[in-house]
Amino acid sequence: MLPQEAQAILALADGSIFSGTSAGAAGRTVGEVVFNTALTGYQEILTDPSYAGQIVTLTYPHIGNYGVNAEDVDAAKVYAAGLIIRDLPLRASNFRQSMELDEYLRREGTVAIAGVDTRRLTRLLREKGAQNGCIVAFEAGYQVTDADRAAAVDAARSAPSMAGLDLVQRVSVKEPYDWTETEWVLGSGYGKAGRDGPHVVAYDFGVKFNILRMLASRGCRISVVPAQTSAADALALKPDGIFLSNGPGDPEPCDYAIEATREFIDRGVPTFGICLGHQIMALAAGAQTYKMKFGHHGANHPVKDLDTGRVSITSQNHGFAVDPATLPPTFRTTHVSLFDGTLQGIAHVDKPAFCFQGHPEASPGPHDIGYLFDRFVGLMAR
Numbered sequence: 001m002l003p004q005e006a007q008a009i010l011a012l013a014d015g016s017i018f019s020g021t022s023a024g025a026a027g028r029t030v031g032e033v034v035f036n037t038a039l040t041g042y043q044e045i046l047t048d049p050s051y052a053g054q055i056v057t058l059t060y061p062h063i064g065n066y067g068v069n070a071e072d073v074d075a076a077k078v079y080a081a082g083l084i085i086r087d088l089p090l091r092a093s094n095f096r097q098s099m100e101l102d103e104y105l106r107r108e109g110t111v112a113i114a115g116v117d118t119r120r121l122t123r124l125l126r127e128k129g130a131q132n133g134c135i136v137a138f139e140a141g142y143q144v145t146d147a148d149r150a151a152a153v154d155a156a157r158s159a160p161s162m163a164g165l166d167l168v169q170r171v172s173v174k175e176p177y178d179w180t181e182t183e184w185v186l187g188s189g190y191g192k193a194g195r196d197g198p199h200v201v202a203y204d205f206g207v208k209f210n211i212l213r214m215l216a217s218r219g220c221r222i223s224v225v226p227a228q229t230s231a232a233d234a235l236a237l238k239p240d241g242i243f244l245s246n247g248p249g250d251p252e253p254c255d256y257a258i259e260a261t262r263e264f265i266d267r268g269v270p271t272f273g274i275c276l277g278h279q280i281m282a283l284a285a286g287a288q289t290y291k292m293k294f295g296h297h298g299a300n301h302p303v304k305d306l307d308t309g310r311v312s313i314t315s316q317n318h319g320f321a322v323d324p325a326t327l328p329p330t331f332r333t334t335h336v337s338l339f340d341g342t343l344q345g346i347a348h349v350d351k352p353a354f355c356f357q358g359h360p361e362a363s364p365g366p367h368d369i370g371y372l373f374d375r376f377v378g379l380m381a382r
């Protein structure tokens with residue numbers, strides 16, 4: 001419990017109300033409520049731009065127990081619209097910690113609620129599907145009224161639907177920049193990349209820093225460009241390869257990115273997509289995407305590589321998926337989810353283009369699927 005405990009409520013569009021205490025900034029937030037089953041990585045999750053417009057509930061009950069630090073971020077700020085947890089521990093402890101989670105959430109202006117029965121909430125989301133919600137966190141001393149609860153339900157009901165929403169333009173960088181930071185190493189922290197590797201033009205649809213770090217650790221020189229960069233402008237940078245990043249919202253309205261990607265594939269430029277980037281590549285190929293019931297959000301999802309038979313434990317964060325029945329003959333399925341059989345990866349049959357639905361860069365989870373970065377670097381070297 002926090003020293004000056006403040007009340008908070010969570011309302012769902014179906015009218016459910018959960019009561020708890022404020023674990024972050026005071027205020028109100030709305031978004032699509034999704035559950036993530038990872039045991040650690042809350043800081044990476046909060047700063048993942050793919051969570052823009054979404055309120056995340058973590059099924060692991062103790063969140064905040066190792067605090068936060070200045071290094072484990074996937075973006076410069078928190079992007080999740082809000083956070084729902086069972087229990088915020090009294091004190092955090094970790095040798096890298098620089099702040100407590102609730103202090104960090106207040107600094108970031110992020111509304112969060114603790115003390116929620118997250119098992120009940122998760123079962124509800126699994127049964128009914130992801131739905132919009134509203135968290136209201138009050139100032140200490142305020143007593144919640146029925147009118148507050150009714151207003152929160154109304155706010156949840158009037159929040160926009162995720163389907164059809166282009167959130168990429170809201171989070172993408174405005175000006176191009178170069179990325180040089182490599183992966184974190186115990187003892188020395190982050191490093192700097194050399195300048196002699198393959199040149200990657202990385203489309204920022206809401207890119208997670210760790211993707212860029214993993215490319216930099218493999219020697220890539222990286223130019224990050226805004227989501228709306230035309231294929232001609234990207235090719236003018238003379239890239240050895242194109243990277244299509246993860247990102248929030250529905251991939252379907254991102255016609256500018258779909259169009260550019262079609263050109264990279266047709267011209268035979270080595271192209272690699274992750275998550276939203278995977279969905280964009282599939283749309284460019286002529287396939288279709290659909291909204292899943294409650295999506296995949298967690299750090300232990302088994303995914304099978306159909307070429308090798310190998311099963312990797314992967315991090316996942318997506319609410320949309322590519323419909324395999326709509327894949328054209330120019331693409332083949334390379335990976336499938338062993339949780340529900342949904343499509344997890346595709347590759348062009350004769351061009352150097354492939355993509356993956358999960359998160360091969362995710363540092364809160366296992367690293368089994370990191371070989372995809374080596375595959376991309378291999379394609380550029382050919």
Ligand SMILES: NC(=O)CC[C@H](N)C(=O)O
Nearest residue numbers: 246247275276318319320
């Ligand atoms: N992590 C991502 O790139 C998510 C992609 C997309 N916004 C989805 O929900 O499916």
